[in-house]
Amino acid sequence: MTTPIHTRTLLMAGLVAGLFAYPGLSSAQQQQPAATPAPLPSPTTNSVLQDAPNSPDAQKLAPVAPPPIATAADKIQLDKLKLPKGFKLEVYASGMVNARSMARGDKGTIFVSTRLLDHIYAVTDKNGKREVIPLYKGLFRPNGLAFKDGTLYIAELNKISKVPGIEDHLTDPPKPTLIYDNLPSDEAHGWKYLAIGPDNKLYFNVGAPCNICMPPDTHAQLRRINLDGSGMEVIARGTRQVVGLDFHPVSHVLYFSENQRDWLSEDLPNDKLNRLQHPGKDFFGFPYCHQGDVPDPVFGWGRGCDGVTKPLAKLGPHVAPLGVRFYTGKMFPKEYHDALFIVRHGSWNKTHKLGGDIEVAWLKPDGTVKTIKPFLEGFLQDNKYIGRPVDILQMPDGALLISDDWNGAVYRLSYSTERVSSR
Amino acid sequence: MRTIVTICLFLAALSGRASAQNVSEKLPTCLACHGESGTSQTENVPSLGAQNSPYALIQLFMFREGLRTADPMNEMMKGVADADLQAFADAIAKLPQPKAAEGGDAQRMAHGQVLAGQNHCNMCHRADFSGQENVPRLGGQREDYLLKSLREYKSGIRHGYDASMADVVQPMSDADFVDVAYYISRAK
Numbered sequence: 073m074t075t076p077i078h079t080r081t082l083l084m085a086g087l088v089a090g091l092f093a094y095p096g097l098s099s100a101q102q103q104q105p106a107a108t109p110a111p112l113p114s115p116t117t118n119s120v121l122q123d124a125p126n127s128p129d130a131q132k133l134a135p136v137a138p139p140p141i142a143t144a145a146d147k148i149q150l151d152k153l154k155l156p157k158g159f160k161l162e163v164y165a166s167g168m169v170n171a172r173s174m175a176r177g178d179k180g181t182i183f184v185s186t187r188l189l190d191h192i193y194a195v196t197d198k199n200g201k202r203e204v205i206p207l208y209k210g211l212f213r214p215n216g217l218a219f220k221d222g223t224l225y226i227a228e229l230n231k232i233s234k235v236p237g238i239e240d241h242l243t244d245p246p247k248p249t250l251i252y253d254n255l256p257s258d259e260a261h262g263w264k265y266l267a268i269g270p271d272n273k274l275y276f277n278v279g280a281p282c283n284i285c286m287p288p289d290t291h292a293q294l295r296r297i298n299l300d301g302s303g304m305e306v307i308a309r310g311t312r313q314v315v316g317l318d319f320h321p322v323s324h325v326l327y328f329s330e331n332q333r334d335w336l337s338e339d340l341p342n343d344k345l346n347r348l349q350h351p352g353k354d355f356f357g358f359p360y361c362h363q364g365d366v367p368d369p370v371f372g373w374g375r376g377c378d379g380v381t382k383p384l385a386k387l388g389p390h391v392a393p394l395g396v397r398f399y400t401g402k403m404f405p406k407e408y409h410d411a412l413f414i415v416r417h418g419s420w421n422k423t424h425k426l427g428g429d430i431e432v433a434w435l436k437p438d439g440t441v442k443t444i445k446p447f448l449e450g451f452l453q454d455n456k457y458i459g460r461p462v463d464i465l466q467m468p469d470g471a472l473l474i475s476d477d478w479n480g481a482v483y484r485l486s487y488s489t490e491r492v493s494s495r
Numbered sequence: 496m497r498t499i500v501t502i503c504l505f506l507a508a509l510s511g512r513a514s515a516q517n518v519s520e521k522l523p524t525c526l527a528c529h530g531e532s533g534t535s536q537t538e539n540v541p542s543l544g545a546q547n548s549p550y551a552l553i554q555l556f557m558f559r560e561g562l563r564t565a566d567p568m569n570e571m572m573k574g575v576a577d578a579d580l581q582a583f584a585d586a587i588a589k590l591p592q593p594k595a596a597e598g599g600d601a602q603r604m605a606h607g608q609v610l611a612g613q614n615h616c617n618m619c620h621r622a623d624f625s626g627q628e629n630v631p632r633l634g635g636q637r638e639d640y641l642l643k644s645l646r647e648y649k650s651g652i653r654h655g656y657d658a659s660m661a662d663v664v665q666p667m668s669d670a671d672f673v674d675v676a677y678y679i680s681r682a683k
Contacts, residue, residue: 124615134619135659137629140556141577188656190562259661282662
């Protein structure tokens with residue numbers, strides 16, 4: 073009987089690792105002839121830590137958790153952040169623990185979701201007076217938000233709902249109406265990002281239920297549905313976890329960030345910026361291939377990176393890119409028109425943290441990346457987070473709102489020529 | 496158990512809402528169930544000694560917000576101000592480290608050690624199970640509480656702050672939980 077190569081390799085690696093890691097084991101087993109060794113995990117084991125090396129330095133790394141208490145506005149260290157000349161960042165609203173994705177209502181309400189909590193917040197602005205209203209509680213990781221024609225769309229971990237006319241009922245919001253729940257309930261990469269395309273459809277992710285594993289047919293993909301929840305299509309496969317989507321203002325092509333696996337190495341693989349050119353056809357690599365050109369050491373034997381749609385850009389290892397946003401406003405200098413802002417939430421699976429910033433990608437006429445430059449830096453100070461950006465929302469005046477789930481705040485990014493000329 | 500819970504609730508009602516100065520006054524109420532010297536003598540009630548403050552803060556917050564349900568903790572945390580949550584978490588971290596349980600069948604310990612390694616408990620929770628930051632100390636924790644926690648993560652009764660534990664316990668069996676809890680509560 074032949075064992076599939078990857079299983080045999082894993083068994084051998086596991087046995088060798090086991091013998092070295094647990095020096096007392098073999099003698100204990102000799103004294104107890106009846107002991108049966110525990111079975112080694114199969115390659116499809118779902119675990120954020122599968123393949124994690126047992127070295128002391130690796131043991132110092134664990135997923136970071138944002139504080140459950142929002143930072144007071146005057147304690148947010150905006151002075152530590154660096155921006156290009158003329159740009160200014162100020163606190164738009166604070167006191168929103170775990171502020172994540174944002175959507176803007178037709179009447180100007182800013183809706184802010186959470187991922188670790190069960191809340192959705194609404195921020196109103198009445199004659200310059202800003203108020204944070206706790207809109208909903210008791211939802212299940214309601215990270216995804218979108219708004220269209222008076223209706224708020226909410227993507228919880230395993231269902232998508234809508235609330236028509238929400239802005240007239242901010243203090244007494246009705247129970248959301250379910251529109252779609254044909255979704256798995258895996259917690260790992262279960263939280264959703266939601267976007268409405270130029271085709272008036274809802275776009276969202278179904279993440280891989282693990283760090284690295286063979287995902288079921290229902291996972292590691294992007295889907296779209298009609299606004300009433302009908303007509304589900306899988307438009308992209310092989311995407312490990314996607315928490316940022318936007319559509320090119322001219323070509324209407326979908327651009328998205330993608331988070332790659334952990335525990336391969338400090339510097340590999342890079343997280344990605346992708347483009348979906350062939351909905352329903354493009355395959356982005358997971359679990360066989362990472363960052364477009366690195367075959368997975370377990371799943372990549374044989375097919376490797378054959379037929380994988382390459383990323384438009386490698387964004388850095390473990391940087392956790394989240395929100396992406398094409399700038400179409402008139403406030404920023406002309407050079408930013410149709411440029412793509414990319415949030416790098418920041419790494420945890422890396423000794424020297426990377427990210428905690430926002431970059432800008434400029435595209436060539438064919439839609440590929442010409443160059444990427446840092447834009448807003450400094451949320452990482454001395455290898456510690458003083459904030460972690462998540463999502464970007466463009467306002468009618470051309471300013472950008474930026475959410476931060478570490479401080480529980482939303483910032484407003486504005487530009488003024490006066491700031492450039494004055495010294 | 497029920498008697499102790501009743502006593503605790505009675506004491507909680509007496510002591511009223513905590514303010515920053517009252518955290519030290521209210522702490523004895525906590526320790527009545529959780530143990531005077533950081534080690535719990537109460538079935539299924541965790542030891543708090545030397546628990547990492549960021550983790551303790553998150554759990555107290557989750558109890559207050561109803562993100563985690565455990566009688567009587569939700570009642571105990573109702574209305575507690577953010578500053579007091581932090582003060583409680585800091586006080587908990589200062590409690591003496593609980594002592595690991597004595598003894599342990601060599602075969603079961605060996606098996607538990609293998610499981611803890613395979614499932615990488617010794618990664619986030621560190622080789623000595625002291626945890627780090629938002630990852631809890633497991634070393635010296637009560638065996639029954641460890642087992643209860645693993646089972647609740649698996650069944651989904653208990654949600655973590657993030658998805659890490661739900662992810663980790665997915666491939667594990669109940670027999671695995673029993674052996675891992677046996678091992679970790681006794682690991683020195």
